Amino acid sequence: MAYLVLDQLTKRFGNWTAVDNVSLTVEKGELISLLGPSGCGKTTTLQMIAGFLDADGGRVMLDGQDLLAKKPNERGLGIVFQSYALFPHMTAAENVAFGLEMRKIARADRDRMVADALKLVGLEQYGDRHPRRMSGGQQQRVALARALVIKPSLLLLDEPLSNLDAKMREEMQIELRRIQRTVGTTMILVTHDQSEAMALSDRVVVMNKGRIQQVATPQEAYDHPANAFVANFLGRTNLLPGMVGSGAAGTVITVADSVWPVAQPMAAGPGALAVRPEKIGFVDAGGPGGGLSGTVLARVFQGTQWLFEIETAAGRLMVIRQHDGSPLPAERERVMVGWRAEDMAVMPADPEATSLSREAA
Amino acid sequence: MAYLVLDQLTKRFGNWTAVDNVSLTVEKGELISLLGPSGCGKTTTLQMIAGFLDADGGRVMLDGQDLLAKKPNERGLGIVFQSYALFPHMTAAENVAFGLEMRKIARADRDRMVADALKLVGLEQYGDRHPRRMSGGQQQRVALARALVIKPSLLLLDEPLSNLDAKMREEMQIELRRIQRTVGTTMILVTHDQSEAMALSDRVVVMNKGRIQQVATPQEAYDHPANAFVANFLGRTNLLPGMVGSGAAGTVITVADSVWPVAQPMAAGPGALAVRPEKIGFVDAGGPGGGLSGTVLARVFQGTQWLFEIETAAGRLMVIRQHDGSPLPAERERVMVGWRAEDMAVMPADPEATSLSREAA
Amino acid sequence: MSMAASTDTQVQASAAPSAAAPPPRRPRRRHWAPYLLSAPGLALFAVLLLVPLAMTFLLSLNSFSFYGGIENVWQLGNYTDIIADSYFHEVFLRTFRIAAVVTLLCAVFGAPEAYILRRMKSPWRGLCLLIVLGPLLISVVSRTLGWALLFGSTGLVNQGLMALGLIATPIEFMYTETGVIIALTHVLVPFMVLSVWASLQRLDPQVENAALSLGAGPLTVMRRVVLPQIVPGILSGSIIVFALAASAFATPAIIGGRRLKVAATLAYDEFLNTLNWPLGATVAVLLLIANVVIIVGCNRLVERRYKQVFE
Amino acid sequence: MNRNGPIALIFHVLFLGFLLAPILIVCAVAFTSQGYLSLPTEGLSLRWFRAIGDNPEFIRAFKDSLLLGAVSSTLAILVAVPAALAIARHQFFGREAIQALFLSPLMVPHIVLGIAFLRFFTMIGLGGTFAGLVLSHVIIILPFALRLILAASTGMDRAVENAAASLGASSWTCFRRVTLPLILPGVASGWVLAFINSFDEVTMTVFIASPETTTLPVRLFLYIQDNIDPLVAAVSAVLIFLTVAAMLVLDRVYGLERLLVGKGRD
Amino acid sequence: QEKTLYVAAYGGSFEQTMRKDIIPAFEKANGVKVEYVAGNSTDNLAKLQAQRGNQQIDVVILDDGPMYQAVALNFCADLEKAPVYDQLYDLAKMPSGKAINFGAVGTGILYNKAYFDENKIPAPTSWKDIEDPRFKKKLAIPPINNSYGLHALVMMARLNGGGETNIEPGFKEFKDKINPNVLAYEPSPGKMTELFQSNQAVIAVWGSGRAKALADTGFPATFVYPKEGGIVLGSAACQVAGSKNAPEAQKFIQHMLGVEAQTALAVSAGFGPVNKTVELPAEKQVGIPYGPEQVGKLLVVDWDTINKNREVWNKRWTREIER
Ligand SMILES: Nc1ncnc2c1ncn2[C@@H]1O[C@H](COP(=O)(O)OP(=O)(O)OP(=O)(O)O)[C@@H](O)[C@H]1O
Ligand SMILES: Nc1ncnc2c1ncn2[C@@H]1O[C@H](COP(=O)(O)OP(=O)(O)OP(=O)(O)O)[C@@H](O)[C@H]1O
Ligand SMILES: [Mg+2]
Numbered sequence A, B: 001m002a003y004l005v006l007d008q009l010t011k012r013f014g015n016w017t018a019v020d021n022v023s024l025t026v027e028k029g030e031l032i033s034l035l036g037p038s039g040c041g042k043t044t045t046l047q048m049i050a051g052f053l054d055a056d057g058g059r060v061m062l063d064g065q066d067l068l069a070k071k072p073n074e075r076g077l078g079i080v081f082q083s084y085a086l087f088p089h090m091t092a093a094e095n096v097a098f099g100l101e102m103r104k105i106a107r108a109d110r111d112r113m114v115a116d117a118l119k120l121v122g123l124e125q126y127g128d129r130h131p132r133r134m135s136g137g138q139q140q141r142v143a144l145a146r147a148l149v150i151k152p153s154l155l156l157l158d159e160p161l162s163n164l165d166a167k168m169r170e171e172m173q174i175e176l177r178r179i180q181r182t183v184g185t186t187m188i189l190v191t192h193d194q195s196e197a198m199a200l201s202d203r204v205v206v207m208n209k210g211r212i213q214q215v216a217t218p219q220e221a222y223d224h225p226a227n228a229f230v231a232n233f234l235g236r237t238n239l240l241p242g243m244v245g246s247g248a249a250g251t252v253i254t255v256a257d258s259v260w261p262v263a264q265p266m267a268a269g270p271g272a273l274a275v276r277p278e279k280i281g282f283v284d285a286g287g288p289g290g291g292l293s294g295t296v297l298a299r300v301f302q303g304t305q306w307l308f309e310i311e312t313a314a315g316r317l318m319v320i321r322q323h324d325g326s327p328l329p330a331e332r333e334r335v336m337v338g339w340r341a342e343d344m345a346v347m348p349a350d351p352e353a354t355s356l357s358r359e360a361a
Numbered sequence C: 001m002s003m004a005a006s007t008d009t010q011v012q013a014s015a016a017p018s019a020a021a022p023p024p025r026r027p028r029r030r031h032w033a034p035y036l037l038s039a040p041g042l043a044l045f046a047v048l049l050l051v052p053l054a055m056t057f058l059l060s061l062n063s064f065s066f067y068g069g070i071e072n073v074w075q076l077g078n079y080t081d082i083i084a085d086s087y088f089h090e091v092f093l094r095t096f097r098i099a100a101v102v103t104l105l106c107a108v109f110g111a112p113e114a115y116i117l118r119r120m121k122s123p124w125r126g127l128c129l130l131i132v133l134g135p136l137l138i139s140v141v142s143r144t145l146g147w148a149l150l151f152g153s154t155g156l157v158n159q160g161l162m163a164l165g166l167i168a169t170p171i172e173f174m175y176t177e178t179g180v181i182i183a184l185t186h187v188l189v190p191f192m193v194l195s196v197w198a199s200l201q202r203l204d205p206q207v208e209n210a211a212l213s214l215g216a217g218p219l220t221v222m223r224r225v226v227l228p229q230i231v232p233g234i235l236s237g238s239i240i241v242f243a244l245a246a247s248a249f250a251t252p253a254i255i256g257g258r259r260l261k262v263a264a265t266l267a268y269d270e271f272l273n274t275l276n277w278p279l280g281a282t283v284a285v286l287l288l289i290a291n292v293v294i295i296v297g298c299n300r301l302v303e304r305r306y307k308q309v310f311e
Numbered sequence D: 001m002n003r004n005g006p007i008a009l010i011f012h013v014l015f016l017g018f019l020l021a022p023i024l025i026v027c028a029v030a031f032t033s034q035g036y037l038s039l040p041t042e043g044l045s046l047r048w049f050r051a052i053g054d055n056p057e058f059i060r061a062f063k064d065s066l067l068l069g070a071v072s073s074t075l076a077i078l079v080a081v082p083a084a085l086a087i088a089r090h091q092f093f094g095r096e097a098i099q100a101l102f103l104s105p106l107m108v109p110h111i112v113l114g115i116a117f118l119r120f121f122t123m124i125g126l127g128g129t130f131a132g133l134v135l136s137h138v139i140i141i142l143p144f145a146l147r148l149i150l151a152a153s154t155g156m157d158r159a160v161e162n163a164a165a166s167l168g169a170s171s172w173t174c175f176r177r178v179t180l181p182l183i184l185p186g187v188a189s190g191w192v193l194a195f196i197n198s199f200d201e202v203t204m205t206v207f208i209a210s211p212e213t214t215t216l217p218v219r220l221f222l223y224i225q226d227n228i229d230p231l232v233a234a235v236s237a238v239l240i241f242l243t244v245a246a247m248l249v250l251d252r253v254y255g256l257e258r259l260l261v262g263k264g265r266d
Numbered sequence E: 001q002e003k004t005l006y007v008a009a010y011g012g013s014f015e016q017t018m019r020k021d022i023i024p025a026f027e028k029a030n031g032v033k034v035e036y037v038a039g040n041s042t043d044n045l046a047k048l049q050a051q052r053g054n055q056q057i058d059v060v061i062l063d064d065g066p067m068y069q070a071v072a073l074n075f076c077a078d079l080e081k082a083p084v085y086d087q088l089y090d091l092a093k094m095p096s097g098k099a100i101n102f103g104a105v106g107t108g109i110l111y112n113k114a115y116f117d118e119n120k121i122p123a124p125t126s127w128k129d130i131e132d133p134r135f136k137k138k139l140a141i142p143p144i145n146n147s148y149g150l151h152a153l154v155m156m157a158r159l160n161g162g163g164e165t166n167i168e169p170g171f172k173e174f175k176d177k178i179n180p181n182v183l184a185y186e187p188s189p190g191k192m193t194e195l196f197q198s199n200q201a202v203i204a205v206w207g208s209g210r211a212k213a214l215a216d217t218g219f220p221a222t223f224v225y226p227k228e229g230g231i232v233l234g235s236a237a238c239q240v241a242g243s244k245n246a247p248e249a250q251k252f253i254q255h256m257l258g259v260e261a262q263t264a265l266a267v268s269a270g271f272g273p274v275n276k277t278v279e280l281p282a283e284k285q286v287g288i289p290y291g292p293e294q295v296g297k298l299l300v301v302d303w304d305t306i307n308k309n310r311e312v313w314n315k316r317w318t319r320e321i322e323r
């Protein structure tokens, strides 16, 4: 049986529905990420699981037991709060030790475990400092250590790494993964960082306006988004308007001056073609694949990769190329772009799709 | 003359030096990012510029005037605080309006500007809500709107986007960039997100332990890091131990079973070879370039790209490949990797280098 | 050139000016603000409190005789009298014993009550807060009247208990120390509730949630997480309660009667009944000094112990 | 959601019962038909309420008390707020001494203060004036206001004030628009406490009140010196009623919650 | 401009009487305004002391004990001669000639008649009856800084072979026999009333005037003079030395000794008249020391001796009795 079950969980603030009929099952040892635009109800969902907000409807079952009937302090969960919620009157070490004390761990063990946890988050020298005297990232790491040290069987993480630099974040991600694997901790992670969600999660849950949009493995959700919102929210997508019609090779879609075969049967009429920027490459004029011609409007360095904005007859395109030293076009250069037919998705025209995520904010 | 000059700015907390002799000049209209591990003194530096912490030494000149002599409220800066610091007793709209009221903007204008600012951050419907009733990301956006609406000539941003999802963050980045270009605002941005820093900044300032390590354009700092700390901090780097010796083609470095030419003259002896993961590709066995053979230990999906960990005779390597649909090796597959000689850097063996960033935390 | 080598040169380049001259020291900003802020209060107190108190102190050095009245001689006779007399010791001891017990009771009952109040829902909370203020809203005279009616040997409580057969003879309440303590706790506990209330406002509820999530029961949350953070409030309340209890006059006079004398009633007697003002002034000065020493001492102790919370 | 458990509620009810018991008794006694203190066992009577009407001095004294309380507690707040901020915010030389000074009126028996003020006011010619009464009350109620404001302002998030300053708010504006609203619950409860104390003060006021301006408690005190009768209870009951009414009006007009709890909080 | 005369005197029913029956007539006759400073004897005496050298009060009314002290402390000016003084009983005059008793009450025993009847206890007849163990914790006595208490102490001394000059037996009696019965040494008349009304005290040493006020409320309390004799307690008035309105102050005192004022005081406040020419109807005489023979039966105490020793007695009292 599933370890954690959310069954039609609902929360209203006044007449504002923050979480709307959310149902989800999580297996033991799984790491699930909640993704969604700011204000979509992620924190609210966690707070209900933790018992700090009363649900207006629905159930939460943990290991076969009704969780909502238990008091928050008996649920035995670990939580990292978005706002850290450190005890301001305790030092970092005391903050971390608190949960252990509650579990009546002997003094010596406790001290060792606290030291280990602080070391884990790179704060071994900061045990004596009070939260008010720590930097934002340091506070966040104390919050993380405090939740990890009690080795809970279910860990709720609300943006636990948002204030850490890339290096530290990566280390923490690896650490979380290791704990999940070795200890078997079930984790629910809220993060705004998609690559973090992608890298860590067994499955991602994409939410919008309090509702679940898709539950799937990261790659599945990325490559086969359930709807336009997910497609748009997870990574960037180029949506190009076109006309679906019948060609010699079966159904085709015509975008500007290029023609692409469509795998699935589709009615003729206006349609849209979705292709991710990293799937688009620069091709030689007249090479294989349709190929659209355009002009480089801007190129932006992003560390491991470059982001290009390209003006074509079908509209603006975003293209991502790896910063691997290979020659790349300059701004204002004329280029030809193309992609493989299997990397694109064709869907009926949806005037709303592009504005969905914006509106959801 | 430079617009903003920090001259040997120093701040001590007790006998802890949080900011150590920081000197920096910023031109008018420039966008500078402060990067560095958690706790390296970024927030402290901003707080001194803003006047909330008294500097223990050094000067800050803005437009030729001594800033430290002025009271905080006369400095005319805009600030987004890491902890938001919203006024809890005011609604979102009142928070945003506050700065305008201080500037005695007429009622009608003010209302319009507030509405515009809230719209800008996607909170047009949330004007009446108090901060306690908003989600983390919503609060952060209110903080951003509050700082932007007064159109300050110098804007200090302390992790302004850390709680926003990718989509929203990108929009905000574009917005910041637009404001910087059109209004000519000078900005100092603290961010833990390197790609954000890379994408937005005219120059980046890398700090560690309260000191500046390098000031350069993003690409320069990335491709030509001033020291091992910067190399390690900005993006990932593979450091492989090897032996420098003389070969037929001049100086070479031997790493495991592969041999690479070294451009600059170097003494023979133990050395190290640094190469960024995205510069490494999978090559055919026996193809051009040295090529190391190894086994794929793990592959992690990161959205636009895949991260590989590869076990080789020279140690573990990280490799990044774009998720562009091209075939990629599976876990436990045997592969051969290689890179172009110009993408690698060779340096004398430095036992400390790999642990530097860790220790700095 | 190696990376490591380039490190030094680059850093040096950026730090070049600093190598030449030591960083300019900033003169520490003079902090007049606190003095300016307390100036109005200080001025008011200097004129209106220190002068009368000084007059009182001078008075305590005078001597008195029944027929001669107050004589303008300067001597410490009153002080030595009090210090040598076990009667005064007893009174002072009783005063501080009562004050300490009352403070303790107020803290033990008032602080939890404030916490409970904070967790109540909207209309109830305001209402209950009003009730808590209740005892303050009626004159001390009527209040103690109420107590006498309730707790006198023929009062409601004793009659009720006797009717139920729980006690055979009435419980002594009037003219006992217990009575004084209960009545003082009753009047003073609102001060504790209010001042704890004021400091509870700053608490972040998520912090309590964090403690719950770590397995702390409600009592532990209160003791380990809430309590330390509201120490300033409890301290404020305790200071008010202790000071008021130690210098209380009406309640000990009415409930305690003349046989259960405390410092204030003693001073009252000297001032009004025997007209021996110098002696009364001496009692007052000693009470003031003892109070200040105890209160400032505790204040400092608590502020040091809970340094973090007071920043 | 944090709610009070059953034990907490039982405690709460007992606590309120303890606070209310003597008050309710006094109110009940006010309705007696007897000429002496007794519970109204044989029928309710309003005779003692009517008797208040026969004592116009009570009503005059009541007005004087209200005025005195309002003026002196407002003055006390005006002085206490800056002082509390100085003490809560700054570490400076003499901080403890200043704090002890401001609290000292709490620690002196009021009879002593009464005589000290009487001597002093007579000396400087303020004897028997309303101003003298106000000033002496400001002194004795200031500690209450100060301590409560102090409790509210220690540990307040400075970042919020910094934010206001960065947006161009002068110290005064910052105080008015940000600090004050945030410590308002403390200030409001401070004012209420100060008012109540001024309104209830007898021991000291007996000495400085003049025949022209006497406070209600002094009137009551002198009255019961001679004879206690249910009139005192009736006056108390009326006072309680008026207070409750005033609070209800305040609640309607401004919101008690908002005043004592603060805006935008839960 | 009208002159204002400040008169400091007791509050409560006495104040009502003064305001209603005595002051208006005086104001009309003399064209001055009278401000009444209410306060008990000790409060007012303290005010005199606090304002020494800058007196705001013109006439002060105190119990005779405190008045002796006020005179001793030079707060009072000499009384001017006036015809009304010739109409007074001798006991009205104070030796110094600076103050005058304008009314008299007697110290005796007050008891709760209903309680006594219910428990079949015979009415008290002797000072010694307050030692009856049946009254354990049911007896109330004012302390000795109050005249009633002082009278009780002196009386106990006298009954045991001592007196003003040998107070020792009095202290001994209080300590051994009376103390166990005492619920409270209660100086405040109001509080004393309350003790009776709430049935906490059923017997007390008190004054006739107070007893009358209590009985007037309908409370079943009865006052008796013990067989050994009651003690007279005067209320005295004097012109404050340094008064700015000395002539009016003197006139006011004389006014209080006049027939109308004396009658009003007797009827409404229970003060035995000191003016021989006052005649009261029989039903108004109840509970008031009235007429030469009644007043003559009352004992007087020797204030000079008492005041000389008062400080010492007070000290002993607080340390030995009130502990
Ligand atoms: N009030 C204080 N007292 C003592 N030490 C402090 C205080 N404030 C900050 N520090 C220390 O100074 C260092 C610099 O802090 P700062 O807040 O500037 O870091 P930061 O670079 O902003 O880090 P982050 O990215 O985690 O926010 C930290 O190590 C912190 O612990
Ligand atoms: N106490 C409250 N009263 C009213 N509305 C609330 C309250 N708390 C949250 N909300 C609203 O409910 C919605 C969901 O909030 P929640 O905190 O769950 O968002 P979130 O998904 O965590 O967003 P973020 O990524 O910005 O933290 C938001 O629109 C928020 O404004
Ligand atoms: Mg959230």
Ligand SMILES: [Mg+2]
Residues within 6 Å of the ligand: A135, A136, A137, B042, B043, B044, B082, B158
């Ligand atoms: Mg920071």
